[in-house]
Amino acid sequence: LQHLQDDSVQHPDLADRASSETERSLELRTRDRQRKLISKIDAALRRLDDGTYGYCEETGEPISLKRLDARPIATLSIEAQERHERREKVYRDD
Template sequence: MPTDTTVAPKTVADVAPYQTGAGEEYMCEQQREHFKLILNLWKQELMEEVDRTVHHMKDEAANFPDPADRASQEEEFSIELRTRDRERKLIRKINKTLELIEQDDYGFCETCGVEIGIRRLEARPTAEKCIDCKTLDEIKEKQLGL
């Protein structure tokens, strides 16, 4: 009786890096599915963190009589909310990237059209530019003081 020893990954950290096969075409179906899995797991992790924050803020909300305690709690909540706001923007970017996968436009630089590369996408699955274009953008930003 054969047993399936493969376990579906539960977090992004559980996903092994993609190993390209000899002669494999760039952004073939297996590669797109690999990155779709990573993006969906990442999005799920972020959504779970949002839920934890909501529960934490509800459970921990208290009207402390001491102004220092109240200020500390407000600062903690403020930091959590800023973090969740950045994550909300990241979720939007993940959704945009998932749309690119569905449209077969994923993995190519939005500026010059060349392949972004599997290794770069492993490091940053939402990358929209190849390393050369991204480097040029960062140099321009630094020169313009943005």
């Protein structure tokens, strides 16, 4: 964060300022994604502790090992995730 504050110095050149703002925006977006991922990892660890890890939150069915290998923070089975994404798309298109 100190780096972001230090880099907020006004640049006399418009292109330099735009470049700096783009880099800053990318840095903030990356940090936000990492923060969200850490939160999901913490939630997965809690599910491990309480014995619900590896089970779909929607159906209660086991999540396939292939899916968990690919995405250890998964909370939905492939089928439930696909249904969720289809519903999301329908509402987004409205």
